[in-house]
Amino acid sequence: MRVDRQPRCRCRVGPGRFEVRARIERFAEPAVLLLLAEGRSHGYQLAEDLEELLDEGRVDFGNLYRLLRALEEEGLVASTWSEEAPGPQKRVYELTGEGAALLDAWAASLRARSERIGALLGRYEALEDPVHPRGGGIRQGSNRSDDQGGEP
Amino acid sequence: MRVDRQPRCRCRVGPGRFEVRARIERFAEPAVLLLLAEGRSHGYQLAEDLEELLDEGRVDFGNLYRLLRALEEEGLVASTWSEEAPGPQKRVYELTGEGAALLDAWAASLRARSERIGALLGRYEALEDPVHPRGGGIRQGSNRSDDQGGEP
């Protein structure tokens, strides 16, 4: 009964090798709002479009449907059960004015965050030290993890 | 006994007005690693530098110290109590080789994430609809939040 939870942000996959997923909290929200701004859609379809837009692994259906219902409760999206559908029932969502305003706020915040990331990356690039494998090298020497038990 | 917790990601501050904080999860970690790559430092000093680097509100000391201890436990940073200090004792941290490798991984992931944000913003800009107050307008009509109880 293996668990092997995928780590939320990062994990070490070997000596000097790490997997990092820089995730934006609640990033699914602006993504969904954008997709709905581009046109009405239903949960399952949104999940497929999100997969392409977010470029992460598979989207979690459970959380997506929860998000959609929460958005509706807040009046940011509105839904109706599709009538003309031949297949199983679909709850079709569309953006409200409030939802569009929230998308605007998200866009502004994302732009600002992107600039902050750029600033950090700029300082990272400016490091001239021998520090930096630049190609994912190992270089794990100088691990002086001794003597830190020496509180005077 | 007011609580008024600052919202984690976003909150509505009025009709059609939202405050959004697009946060990167665990963003303090690459920031701390970068600061230590630029030079050894101690917790309190890091907090001040982080404030400038992250451009968010005040940094939470409790979580920062917890992060530093966790990083040390993983061998990503190493600490010693400063001897020559005139003030109260400081635990001075420096980056290890493993820590530098993690910083590299973070940088790569942040770059990728930044591109994803750019892609989303590009599609956002491409919206030609009447949707978009562009100046934080209200426009909250069409909130057709009725009839969604009509499951056939």
Add this chain to the structure above:
DNA sequence: CTCTCACCTATGTAAGACACCTATACTCTT
């Protein structure tokens, strides 16, 4: 007809990240 499978929606749970709060101790000024 029944079975499987793809489509579509939904709830439960636990781990992880974090905002907010409190506590301790040292140093220097007033």
Add this chain to the structure above:
DNA sequence: AAGAGTATAGGTGTCTTACATAGGTGAGAG
């Protein structure tokens, strides 16, 4: 002695989310 600034640390509740499970519909296969 009191107070402010520096420096480190532990506690806790809430939000976000990865993973698990469940139920309903329609189409095609056996």
